[in-house]
Amino acid sequence: MVALSLATLSATAAQAATDTQQSAMASAPAPAPVSELIDAVSIPYEQFKLDNGLTVLVHTDRSAPVVAVSVWYGVGSKHEPKGKTGFAHLFEHLMFNGSEHSPGDFFEPLQQVGATDFNGTTWFDRTNYFETVPSAALDTALFLESDRMGYLLGAVTQEKLDNQIGVVQNEKRQGDNQPYGLVEYEQLENLYPVGHPYHHSTIGSMKDLSGATLDDVKNWFTDHYGPNNAILVLAGDIDLATAKQKVTKWFGAIPAGPKVAAVSAPVPTLPAPLTKTIYDKVATPRVYRMWAVPGLDNPDYIPLAMGATVLGGLASSRLDNALVRQQKIAVSVSASADIFAQAGQFVIFADAKPGVSEEELGKALDAEIAKFVAEGPTADELQRASTVYAAGQIRGLDSLGGFNGKAPTLAQGLLYNGDPKHYKAELETAAATTPAKVKAVTAKYLSRPAFQLTVTPGERKEGGEDRGGWGAATLAAMTGAVAGEKGAPARHPAYYMAPGSEAGVTFATAADRAKVPEIGTIKPLKFPKIERAKLANGMEVYFARRDSVPTVSVKIDFDAGYAADPRDKLGLQSLMLRTMNEGTTDLDSQELAIAKERLGASLSGYASLDETSFGLDALVPNFAASLDLMSDYIRHPAFDNDALERARTQQLTRIKNEMNNPGAIAQRALFPTLFGSHPYGIAPSGTGDADVVAKLTKADLEQFHNTWLRPDRAKVFVVGDTTLAEVTKLLEASFGDWKNPTGPAPKKDFSATIPAQQSRVILIDRPSSPQSVIYAGRVLPHKGSDDLIVLESANEVFGGSFLSRINMNLRETKGWSYGVRSSIVEPDDRTTFTIYAPVQADKTGESIVELRKDLDAYTTGGKGVTQEELVRLVNGNVRELPGRFATAGGVLNGMVNIIENKRPDNYYETLGAKYTALTADQLDKAALADLKGNDLVFVVVGDAKVVEPQLKQVGLPVEVRKADSE
Numbered sequence: 020m021v022a023l024s025l026a027t028l029s030a031t032a033a034q035a036a037t038d039t040q041q042s043a044m045a046s047a048p049a050p051a052p053v054s055e056l057i058d059a060v061s062i063p064y065e066q067f068k069l070d071n072g073l074t075v076l077v078h079t080d081r082s083a084p085v086v087a088v089s090v091w092y093g094v095g096s097k098h099e100p101k102g103k104t105g106f107a108h109l110f111e112h113l114m115f116n117g118s119e120h121s122p123g124d125f126f127e128p129l130q131q132v133g134a135t136d137f138n139g140t141t142w143f144d145r146t147n148y149f150e151t152v153p154s155a156a157l158d159t160a161l162f163l164e165s166d167r168m169g170y171l172l173g174a175v176t177q178e179k180l181d182n183q184i185g186v187v188q189n190e191k192r193q194g195d196n197q198p199y200g201l202v203e204y205e206q207l208e209n210l211y212p213v214g215h216p217y218h219h220s221t222i223g224s225m226k227d228l229s230g231a232t233l234d235d236v237k238n239w240f241t242d243h244y245g246p247n248n249a250i251l252v253l254a255g256d257i258d259l260a261t262a263k264q265k266v267t268k269w270f271g272a273i274p275a276g277p278k279v280a281a282v283s284a285p286v287p288t289l290p291a292p293l294t295k296t297i298y299d300k301v302a303t304p305r306v307y308r309m310w311a312v313p314g315l316d317n318p319d320y321i322p323l324a325m326g327a328t329v330l331g332g333l334a335s336s337r338l339d340n341a342l343v344r345q346q347k348i349a350v351s352v353s354a355s356a357d358i359f360a361q362a363g364q365f366v367i368f369a370d371a372k373p374g375v376s377e378e379e380l381g382k383a384l385d386a387e388i389a390k391f392v393a394e395g396p397t398a399d400e401l402q403r404a405s406t407v408y409a410a411g412q413i414r415g416l417d418s419l420g421g422f423n424g425k426a427p428t429l430a431q432g433l434l435y436n437g438d439p440k441h442y443k444a445e446l447e448t449a450a451a452t453t454p455a456k457v458k459a460v461t462a463k464y465l466s467r468p469a470f471q472l473t474v475t476p477g478e479r480k481e482g483g484e485d486r487g488g489w490g491a492a493t494l495a496a497m498t499g500a501v502a503g504e505k506g507a508p509a510r511h512p513a514y515y516m517a518p519g520s521e522a523g524v525t526f527a528t529a530a531d532r533a534k535v536p537e538i539g540t541i542k543p544l545k546f547p548k549i550e551r552a553k554l555a556n557g558m559e560v561y562f563a564r565r566d567s568v569p570t571v572s573v574k575i576d577f578d579a580g581y582a583a584d585p586r587d588k589l590g591l592q593s594l595m596l597r598t599m600n601e602g603t604t605d606l607d608s609q610e611l612a613i614a615k616e617r618l619g620a621s622l623s624g625y626a627s628l629d630e631t632s633f634g635l636d637a638l639v640p641n642f643a644a645s646l647d648l649m650s651d652y653i654r655h656p657a658f659d660n661d662a663l664e665r666a667r668t669q670q671l672t673r674i675k676n677e678m679n680n681p682g683a684i685a686q687r688a689l690f691p692t693l694f695g696s697h698p699y700g701i702a703p704s705g706t707g708d709a710d711v712v713a714k715l716t717k718a719d720l721e722q723f724h725n726t727w728l729r730p731d732r733a734k735v736f737v738v739g740d741t742t743l744a745e746v747t748k749l750l751e752a753s754f755g756d757w758k759n760p761t762g763p764a765p766k767k768d769f770s771a772t773i774p775a776q777q778s779r780v781i782l783i784d785r786p787s788s789p790q791s792v793i794y795a796g797r798v799l800p801h802k803g804s805d806d807l808i809v810l811e812s813a814n815e816v817f818g819g820s821f822l823s824r825i826n827m828n829l830r831e832t833k834g835w836s837y838g839v840r841s842s843i844v845e846p847d848d849r850t851t852f853t854i855y856a857p858v859q860a861d862k863t864g865e866s867i868v869e870l871r872k873d874l875d876a877y878t879t880g881g882k883g884v885t886q887e888e889l890v891r892l893v894n895g896n897v898r899e900l901p902g903r904f905a906t907a908g909g910v911l912n913g914m915v916n917i918i919e920n921k922r923p924d925n926y927y928e929t930l931g932a933k934y935t936a937l938t939a940d941q942l943d944k945a946a947l948a949d950l951k952g953n954d955l956v957f958v959v960v961g962d963a964k965v966v967e968p969q970l971k972q973v974g975l976p977v978e979v980r981k982a983d984s985e
Contacts, residue, residue, distance in 0.1 A: 050617045051640035053402060053450045056409040059569045059638075060446060062416065062425045064439055065259045069267060071275045072247025076429045076439055077262045078254040080419060082567045083905040084542035086255040087136070087420025088160045089149040090168070091430040093250075094243040096223070097143045097216035097282050097361075101489045102230070105187065105223015106239050108141040109231060112183040114148065115139060118166040119173040120532040124831065125163060126821045128535055131891055132156035133898025135905075136421035141221055144360035145434060149427070151420045151902050154256040155539030161269040162536050164251070168244060169273030170532070172237050180236060184228050185834020191222045192789040193837050193857050195483030198301045198679050199474060204486040206364060209293055209470045210311040213490040216284045217311075217362050224488030245276020250433055254419045254426040272529035284361035287311050289468040298477035300785075302675030303350060304371045306381045307472040308388065312464050314361040315435045321448050322460035323365060327356040328404040329396040329457070330388070331367055334612035335403070338369065341387050343665065344608060348375045348383055350672045360435050365464060372668055377473050392465050395458025403616035405450040410619030410638055412446060417568045417906050482789055544900040546927045547910055549917065550743040555755050556730045561918055562743040565907050569639040571739030571746075572907050573649065574915060579631040579727040581705035582698035582767050582846075588719060590707015592631065592727075594663075594670050595720045596624040601662030604655045608662055611652070620645040622652060626705055628698075628846040629767075629803075630919075631727065639740050643749050650753035656724060658717050667712060674709045677702070678983060681857075681960040684783055685794035688980070689853075689958045692781065693798050695774040698767060699846060731759050734918060738911045769848040773798050776954035779976040780867070784963035791863040791961030793856040795870070797954050803845035804920040808933055812896075813945040814843050816888050817877055818854060820895075824873050825854070833869070835862040841950075852950055860961055864969025867957060871973075878951035883943035897931040 064078045096107050115125045129137050129150055137150035148167075152160045194200050203220055211218040251270070253262050288311070313319045331338040331354025342349035349369040357364045367388065371380045396404075418424030432441030547563040554560065584591050600623065601608040615622050621636040622645070633653050637645035677683035687702045694700030701707070735754075737746050776797070801807060811819070818825040818841025829836045839856035858866040876882040904910050904927070917926050959966060963979060970977050 050406065050619070050644065051638065053405050053409055055640060056406065056413065056619065056638060057443070057446045057450060060409065060412050060416065060443060062429055062439075062442070064429055066439070067259070067263060069246065069271055071271065071273055072245070073266070073270050073273075074250050074433065075262065075266050076250065076252045076433065077257060077259050078252070078425055078429065079258050080255050080425070080567070083901055084154045084256050085151050085419065085902045085905050086154055086157050086160075086253055086257045087149065087151045087424060087426040088157070088164060089147060089252040089254070089420055089426035089430055090164050091145055091147045091250045091252075091434050092244060093144075093248045093279060093434060094146055095142050095144045096219065096221040097284065098243065098279065099219070099223070101214070102227055103235065104219045104227040104488045105221070106227075106231065106235065107146055108221050108223065109183060109187050109228060110236065110239055111139045111141045111146050111148075112187055113175060113179065113236065114167050114171065116179045116183065117174045118163070119170040120166050121163055121535060122174050124822065125167070127891065128159060128163060130820065130822060130895040132159050132538055133541070133895055133900070133902065134160070135899050135902035136418075140422075142359070143217055143221060147427070147430070149420050151255070151905070153538075153541045153898055153901055155541050156898070157253075157257065158265060158269075158536040159538060161265055162532070165269040165273065166532065168246060168249065168270065171244070172240055175233065175236055177233055180231065180233060182831065182834045184231060186830055186837060187222070188225055188228055189790070189835065189857075189859055190837040191225070191483065191487065192859060194222065196681060196788055196790045196857075198299060198676060199305070201297060201299065201479070201481075201483055201486065202307070202472070202474065204483065205295065205297065205472055206309055206366070206470070208486075208490060209295070209472075210289070210309060210364060211287055211362075215287065216282050217359070219489050220487040222487050224486065225484050227488055242277060243279055246270060246273050247275040248279050250430050252426040252430045254424070254429070268530050282361070284314070286313050286362050289470060292468045292471060294471045296473045296475055298479055299474050300479070300679040301474055301476050302672045302679060303373060304377045304380070304476065305474045306369050306371070306377055306384055307470075307474070308367045308384065309470040309472065310365045310464055310467060312356060312358075312363050312365045314359050314363050316361055318448075319460045319463070320356065320358045320363065321445065322452055322457045323464065324356040324358060325401060325404050325449055325452055326391070326396065326457045326461040327354045327365060328407070329400045330354040330391050333403060333407065333616055335609055335616060337391055338367070338384070338387055339612075340609055342369055342380075342383060346383060347665070348372050348380055350669050370672065373672075377475065381471070381473070388465060392458075392462045395454050395461070398454055401452065401454060401457065403613065405446075405452075406619045407616050408449055409446055410621075412442065413568055413638065414570055414636060417570065417908070419905065479787055482787065484789065538898075541898050542901060543931070544904065544928055546904060546913065546925065549914055549924050552743055552747045554730075554747070554751055556757055556759070558730045558733050558735055558750070558754060558757075560735045560737065560743075560747060560750060561914055562737045562746055563910050563914055564740075564742065565738050565910055566740040568907075569740050570907065571637050571639060571642050571737065571741050572911050573635040573637070573646070574736045574911060575633045575649075575653065576734045576736070576915065576919065577631040577728050578629070578732045580626050580629040581701060582628050582769075582848075583631075583727055583765075584701070584705070584707065586696065588707075588711055588715065589701055590670065590705070590712040591715055591719055591723055592626055593705045593707060594666060594712055594715055595723050596626060596631070597666040597670055598658055598663050598720060599624055599652065599656040601666055602657045602659065603651045604657050605651060607657070608665075614648055618645050618648065620648065622649055624652075628703070642741065646749050646753045653728065654754075654757055658720050660717065663717055663720070667715070670706055670712055671709055674706050674712065677704060677706060681785060681788060681790070681792040682794070682855075684785065684960045684982060685792050685958045688781055688783060689794050689796050689956065692956055692958075693773070693776065693796055693851065695771065697771040697773050697849070698769060699849065725760060726765055729759050729764065730754070730757050732764050736911060736915055736918070738907045738914065773849065776956050777976075778953050778955050778957075779978065780957045780959060780970055780973060782963055782967060782970065782977055782979045783958065783960045783982055784979060785960050785982045786962050786964070788960070788962045789860060790857050791860050791959055791966055793858060793863070793867060793870070793957060793959050794853065795955055795957045796851050796853040797952050797956070799843075799850045799852055799949050801850045801949075803847050803850060807843060807845065807850070808930075809937065809941050810945045810949055811843055812892055812934070812937055813884070813942040813950065814841055814852070815892055816884050816942060817841055817874070817946065817950060822891065824877065825856070825870060828869055828873060829856060829858065829866055833862075835859055835866055860965045863959060863961055863966045864972050867959075867970075867973045874950060878947045883946070884939040886939070889937065889939050889942070893934050893937060896934045900927060900931060
């Protein structure tokens with residue numbers, strides 16, 4: 020790649036950028052060249068292939084004693100024929116329900132070995148399974164992955180199939196039940212013709228899911244899950260020789276499957292503009308513009324992605340500047356190129372400011388799109404876009420596995436583009452892309468007819484129950500048949516190509532699968548050394564070195580939080596933080612956004628109940644300049660009137676959105692009920708009350724900022740590729756002259772009496788909800804800084820993990836929910852026990868009965884912690900410790916917990932012994948003392964006409980409220 024010099028870029032930008040951009044460039048520190056950032060992005064790997072076709076990639080990284088295992092299959096929802104939508108995703112669920120040599124739920128052995136980041140996902144083009152395990156447990160992970168690849172079908176039963184159909188259907192309901200939950204159906208069904216591989220959603224249709232048979236499942240497995248259709252990546256504490264030996268042992272004897280039929284997915288063009296309006300429970304109208312665009316198999320996707328970033332992906336984007344800041348007709352805007360293997364969607368939307376009509380917003384949006392198509396981006400805009408992109412890639416490489424780490428990055432490159440190093444080529448191509456290229460490509464696709472969708476506040480005219488399938492149209496030209504559907508069309512000849520056959524190829528000797536492999540010796544956790552310093556103004560600094568990627572993460576905590584909001588000004592701090600993001604005394608909103616983007620820095624303010632925090636993720640070459648920007652951001656907010664009114668409108672819109680979201684509605688009702696006038700008796704989001712937010716003034720924001728954000732209430736936490744000496748020097752330069760205001764620091768008042776409760780049900784009517792959200796809680800007598808390991812462990816058995824009692828009951832046994840959980844919420848002053856259970860509407864009453872029954876059985880019914888549960892809990896918590904701190908984010912969170920809760924520096928290194936010493940009797944006593952009580956309040960958000968009759972069986976008093984009531 021030939022990189023433009025900074026001088027060349029600056030000269031070009033000076034000619035083309037707006038006056039605002041020029042001002043920001045002049046005042047911002049010079050960033051490192053994009054080429055320097057890209058040079059830092061590297062994932063060395065080695066590759067081999069088994070005789071049965073399994074391709075294996077190995078990346079060695081000895082920074083932590085863990086290995087990320089990532090298995091990618093080249094099968095997704097685009098391979099599903101008519102009548103079988105949702106099968107790829109359904110099968111992903113079944114792959115966790117046990118195999119022939121490990122017949123129980125896969126989460127059991129994975130939790131036993133201390134796996135972290137373990138999950139599976141399905142999308143249009145692929146299905147993947149991943150886990151990060153201690154190095155000593157690699158054989159266990161490979162045994163499990165190979166067993167479900169080669170030895171699954173004997174373990175799949177009708178009972179398991181029926182259960183997972185119910186789980187997936189509740190996952191679909193849960194998504195449909197959210198605001199904008201029907202938009203994806205509209206997008207796919209209108210952009211792609213019936214029968215096109217991307218026409219239907221990955222979740223599929225209720226009808227097709229209900230019709231799945233065991234024969235369907237077996238055929239799907241046989242046709243798609245051979246090793247020759249898979250990529251295995253091992254990243255971490257592993258080398259090539261060891262990988263070859265272990266992978267050959269566990270995978271080598273699995274026969275190759277048939278070659279999966281190639282799918283053709285041409286990018287369609289609408290014959291004419293298509294306009295549609297739907298109604299939903301949303302705060303304000305949202306106007307969409309959408310086009311189908313090429314996928315990863317077409318080089319046009321990179322200019323499209325860069326164009327979308329400039330148009331509406333950056334905080335300084337064209338649409339933000341025009342519609343939100345200047346014309347002030349939109350609350351928020353977005354543009355993205357959602358790129359898949361063979362196609363994608365270019366999606367733009369804008370949320371109307373209250374009082375602005377959909378027509379006015381739509382015209383303004385179209386005008387800005389047309390302007391961008393005609394002009395294209397500037398060189399400076401593209402430089403910022405590529406810097407932000409490169410910075411995101413660098414941060415992602417701090418993780419070995421999971422959703423975005425090194426292992427999935429290598430796998431995606433090979434699967435979609437035939438090259439594990441494609442991430443590097445993509446970065447270089449993006450950085451070298453010219454404004455003329457972006458202009459030409461975006462004009463090519465965005466000049467075509469658009470699908471114009473408007474989502475308007477109102478009652479839905481239809482739900483999602485019948486959506487997600489191929490569509491109602493009859494395809495007379497289609498041929499073939501679906502098993503069990505005589506004469507039904509299965510594949511459209513325009514989209515499916517004849518497969519070859521590789522079935523039966525295998526050479527290795529089968530491994531002994533009589534039992535799950537024993538785990539070797541787990542290397543003990545070595546938590547990084549915490550170093551300390553203090554600035555001249557008294558700010559305390561805590562540092563841990565981590566040099567796996569060239570980044571530095573900074574978190575500055577102030578002892579404030581939402582609990583510091585005056586009771587008559589709830590939402591004040593949230594508004595202050597939102598307004599702080601709109602500029603400083605030296606940089607307006609646009610200039611501040613540009614400054615962050617040019618540095619590749621992620622900088623924001625946020626809060627919890629007890630802390631007001633500011634986070635910075637910086638690149639090492641730009642760390643000093645990023646820290647200066649952070650100081651300006653925290654110390655010198657402008658709070659100008661335009662910024663305040665923009666932030667106010669956004670916060671009021673968010674409050675309205677919360678009142679349309681079933682989970683947020685439940686939280687807004689539960690916590691004020693439990694805590695009353697105590698500072699924790701507020702909406703946990705901290706957004707406050709609309710009437711109050713509407714009246715807050717600039718003086719209110721300034722007073723709160725000056726009162727609570729001061730050096731003597733701050734702690735600075737830093738993790739990254741630097742030293743304490745360098746950090747201290749830079750902090751002194753950026754924060755050292757910050758003086759404390761006169762007078763003592765303020766203190767929060769937690770003296771309010773927490774009201775006594777009696778168990779009851781508060782039903783909040785949300786008509787036409789396909790699911791009910793159950794949120795229950797009780798206040799506990801503990802503080803968040805107390806040693807709560809025993810209580811947390813007792814909760815883990817009841818509802819704190821996937822294998823917990825309530826999740827296995829309502830999800831895995833009954834199939835009434837996509838997942839339920841319970842938690843111990845641990846703010847400073849008082850902790851809370853909560854239960855969260857989204858369930859299908861017609862099972863709401865029975866679900867509450869089951870939750871109460873499980874709690875009674877656990878606490879007073881003689882069904883205390885079993886030896887199996889105790890062993891699993893201890894093993895999982897002890898063995899996962901190295902994986903918990905394998906990233907900078909993990910180390911940062913651990914260090915914050917140690918310091919804020921006044922724990923010893925070796926706290927996490929002592930946890931293993933504490934877990935090992937736990938007894939079932941300890942957990943039973945904690946459960947009885949804190950989980951059981953006659954004051955557990957249930958909030959249910961659902962369709963009252965469906966739910967209220969069911970609540971008679973619960974045996975608790977019922978209070979019915981409207982959805983807009985707090």
